[in-house]
Every structure is written in structure tokens, then in C-alpha cells.
Amino acid sequence: MARPAIQLYSLREVDKPLPALLDRIADAGFDGVEFAYRVGDADVTAVVETLDDRELTPVAAHVPIDRLEDDPSAEAAFYRELGCERLVVPHLDAEHFESTAAVVRAGQRLEAVADDLAGVDLLYHNHRQEFVDLGERPAFEELIEATDDRIGFELDVGHAALAGADSMDLLHRYGDRIPIIHVRDADFDTGEWVPLGEGDVDLAGIGMAAREPGTPGVDWAVYEQEGDVSLHGLDGVVTTIRELMTHEDREQ
Template sequence: MVRTAINLYSVRELDLPMAEILERCAAAGYDGVQFSGGFGGRSAEELADHLDDLDLAVTASHVDVDDLESDPARVVDFHETIGADGAVVPWLGPEQFESRAATLETADRVDGMAADLLDYGFALHYHNHDHEFAAFDDTTGFEVFADHTDALLEPDVGWIETAGHDPVEIVERYGERVEIVHMKDMDDGEFCEIGDGDVDMQACADAAREVDAEWLVYEHDEPEDPAASIDAGAEFLAGL
């Protein structure tokens, strides 16, 4: 059964202690949270205790690439303590997907990170934006990357839609490597609240279930009201 979570990047502008943010996420009805680089100054042990008290699980976290490459052991130790079983590359720039050669180099780089984490029993996922879908030859940067890396994939349905591709088709095509689906909505390339944009969210949720994905993760990069967005995301995902 697919579970729901919120990527905490969505509430980075919320001026509240991490403990209260987690409490709001739990009260909204999410099964878990996805950390994205910020921990509110809390230690891994403190976070783990509070998450346990709230009965909140943790998805593979978004982790800065510099940290993944410089000290994978520390990354694994922290995130394993809070309950994650993997890490996600959240961003690599457009220049790394601008040609087939650049994309192949990027795939090798990500595979290097994945191998380092695998030494500790940790999985690595890759989160896309729209620039990975740069067209060259008869394919896209995303397809070349996906076909040449062993990393898991975290499809972001909003960015896939913005790039002019079908997020359902992407989820279905790479389903064996998809554990987490980012449920972001977009309105003509602009961020919007989930359900108000161009993405067929029900079809994406159905596809995620069809491929046995583990998580539907709500994300809104620029919510007008981050606190209200916590509840809006949870209510929408619960209805899918």
C-alpha cells in the first residue's frame, strides 16, 4: 500500500521549530516526511525520538550532492538514525544534461555516489526537474541518464509535465526503479497548489500504485501559505 509524505522543502519558509513542523505534518494525516537538507538544529537522535512519538515514518531524504560525495558514511549514519533507508540526489544542473556526452558523465558520477552508499546498504535515488529532458539526437537527457545509471528514480510529475512529457508514461516505464513519486502540480510551468494545475494527479497516483511505489510525496516549491499547504497536500493525497 502506497503511503503519503510531505517533502519538508515545501515548508522551509515556515518560521517554526522543527518539532512543531513535524507535529503539524502528523496532525494533517501524512504517514511520513521527507527531509530536504534542513533539520532545525536537531540531532539525529532527537529527531528519531520525536518522529517515533508522532508515529511518522521517513522516506529517503534529499541530500546535498557535496555531502554525498565528500562523506557518505556520515550521510548514512545520520539518515539511518532518523529512519531513512536511502538518499536522493535533489538537483544537478542543466549543463550536466545538455548533450549525450555530458549526460553519460553525469550518469557515471551518480553511479559513483550510488556505489559509495551501497557499501553501507543505502540506496540512492535521483530526483528530476525539467532540464533533464533536453532533447538531442532521437532521445532526451533523462532517457540517456536513466538507461545508463543503476540509481533508483524519483519522478517529479510536475517537472515532467512542464518538460512536455507524460508523467504517467515515465512512472510506468521505469516502475521497477521507482519507490517514491513526487506529487507536484504545475500550472503552465508555474508552481501551484496540488489539484489546481495541469497534472493528472489521479492518473499519477494510479500509476504509482500499479508499479508498487512505496510513497506519494507532496511538494510545493513556493506555497503562498506554507502552513495551510501542509493540510492541503495531505487532504488531496488522501483523496486519491
Template sequence: MTRTAIQLYSLRELDESLSDLLARVGETEFDGVEFAGLDDANPADVADALDTAELGVAGAHVPFEELEANPADVVETYRKIGCHRLVVPYLDESHFDSEESAVETAHRLDDLAERVAEAGAELSYHNHDHEFVEIGDRTAFDAFIAESDLNVELDVGWVAARGCDPTSLLDCLSGRTPLVHLKDTADGVPVELGDGDVDMEACADTARSVGAEWLVYEHDSPDDPEASLLHGAERLTELNERP
């Protein structure tokens, strides 16, 4: 059964503690959350807040440098809150500006994934739009996934923003997308679900058909985070319950 979550980066403008944010999410139809750091919160307190809010953990975004420096410590910290899936949220354009750089990035992330796995967790990579730059007869993203065994947290909004088809990519990545970001974009700018150019129904249906365990809502810069949370929860639930 695919579950739904919100990437807590979407709520960063709310002036609330992490525990209070979790309580707020727990009042919605979301099944869980994806972390974007712990804001120096005590993992035991975060675990208690998750239990109280009856929320699961889809995963956590952790900067590449932090993970590479000491993957065992990072894995242990997130293990304390029941999180066993870590995601590199961003690597800049220089990692995907040529065939050589895309292949090198694939190898570095595969090596890191091995170290993360040895510590007891699983690693994924979350795309933006710059990975889809053309390098010869294919995109840098195509070169990257052809060279790597890494799982991908495909962000369908950023894929569409670059003019690519997210459903085709989901099919190509079948079995490698346990987490899928359902983001809507209009002319390359994140918007509320249903206000953009992305076929969210097709993306959700395809994500579930290729084995996604979590559909994760993210809005990079909502005008009203509280309203976005409620709308995202309602819409994602509808998408996930489609026959």
C-alpha cells in the same frame, strides 16, 4: 501499501523548529515526511519527534557534493532517524546538456549509489525539468536512465512542465520509482494539487501500479504553507485511496 508524505522543503517558510514542523505534520493525514536537511538538529531529538508524531520517513534530500564527500557519514546520520533512502535533489543543466554529459552523470551517480549502498542506504535521483532537453533523437533524461541503474524519484510536475507524459515515464521506470513526487504545475509553475495541468489521478494510480512505496507531496513555493500542508494531506490521501 503505498504511503503518503510531504517533502519538508514545502514548509521552509514557517518559522518553526524541525521538531515543531514534525508535530504539525503529525496532526495531518500524512503518513510520513521526506527531509530536506536536518537544520543542525540533533538526530536523537528528530527521532523522538518522529516517534511522538507517529510519522515514518520516506527519505531525505542530500546535496550531491555532500554525499560524494563522505557517503558513510551521511548514511550514518540519517540512519539515526530511521532513514535509509537518500535522494540527490538537483544537478544543474551542465550535467544534461549533451549525450556525453548525461552518460557521464549516469556513471557518476551509479558510482555514488554503490558507495551509499556499501554504507547501508539506497540512492535515488530527483528530476526537475531541464533533464528533458532534446539531445538528438531523445531527451537527456532518456539517455541518463538508459545508461544508469539508479532509482528515480520522479517529480511528475516537472515532467509535465517540460511537455512530457509522466505516466509513460512511470511505466518505463517500473520498479525503479520507490518515491514519486506528486506535484502539480500550471504553465511550468508549481501550484496547489488540482489547480494545474497535471492529471494527478492518473499519476497516482500509475505510481502505485509500478511499485511506488511513497507518494510525496511537494510545493516549491506555496503562498500559504499551512494551508498547502492541509490541502496536500487531504488530496494525497484521496489519491492514494482510489480503488
């Protein structure tokens, strides 16, 4: 059953030291955090102590591919010090998905990085450009097929939905390659992000697909939101994720 976590990008405008922010995240009921930004400037010892004290799991970290290529050993060592065993390439430009050949090259680039990460797992996070139709199938599926299990995927169900993709189908077919999903909701008419449960993304259906018997299942449902996110609203976010993604309240 997917556990709730939060991508720290969502709280990038909050002016608090990272350990204090982690305390508030734990108070809200999240089980894990996904790092981005700010962590490089934080007191690593204080961050690790807070994670341990509050029993927060460092789910993964978003790291641009250029940094991973420049010094993969240093990046892997830094995040391992935080207890983080998964790194995520958050984005590749649209040119990487313009043709099947381009996708194959992108896959080779990701696999080369994975080989240099000394056992830390590498995932790729989608936006919308990955779902361009290349003829036989979308580029996102081409990328999965072009890579082996050295590369995992963090399926952003909001971006996928706005691109016209079916996240439930992707989870059914590629669930063994998707240990993490990014959870967000959107209004399909306007293309705008909206609070969880208030838009058109079938989060309940995606949650059922993510935990379907006989499939590997998703480990983490990571909340990400654009714009201002209030610390006071985090408690409700956790409740919504548990209801929509795990049906926890409905099954009790």
C-alpha cells in the same frame, strides 16, 4: 498504494523547531517526511523520538551531490541515525544533460556515490533540464538507461509535465526504478505552481499509473510546493493526495 509524505523544503519558512513541525505534519495526516535543510541543526534525539511517537516514516533526504562525494560515510551514518535509508541527489546542473556522453558521465558519477553509501539507497530527483531531447530520447531516459539499479529515481511529476514529459508513460516503462514521486500541480499556460488539483498536471492519471496492477508501484507520493505554505492548509493537502493519487475516498 502510494502513501502521502511531505518534503520539508515546502515548510522552509515556518519558524518552528523541527520536532514541533513534525508533530503538525503528523496531525495533518501525512504518513512520512522527506528531509531537506534544517535537519542538520536539529536535535537528532528529539527528531527520532518524534518520528517514532507519531509513527512518521523518514522517507528520504535530499543531500547535494558534493556533500555525498566529500564524506559519503558520514552522510549515510547521520541519516541512518534518523532511520532514513534513502538519500536523494536533488539536482544536477544542465551541463550534465547536454549530450548522451554527458549523461553517461553523470550516471557514472551517481553510481560512484552509490557504491560509497554503505547500503543506503541513492535516488536522483529531476527538474526540467533532464528532459532535453538528445535525439533518440530525452536525457532523463538516457540517464535511467545509462545506470543500473544502484540508482533509483524520484520523479517530480510537476517539473516533468512542464517540460512536456509524460509521467504516466515513464511510470509504465520505468516503474521498477521509481519508488517515490514528487507531487505538485502547475498551470501550463503560465508555468506557475498552483494548489494540488487546480492545475493541468494529470495527477489522477499519474496516481493510477503509479499503482497499476502488475507493476512495482510507487511507495510514496511526496508533496512539494514553492512559495509560502500554510500549516493550516496541510490537512487539505493530505486529503487531496489521497483522492488524486490513491483514489482512496472514491473506492470506499
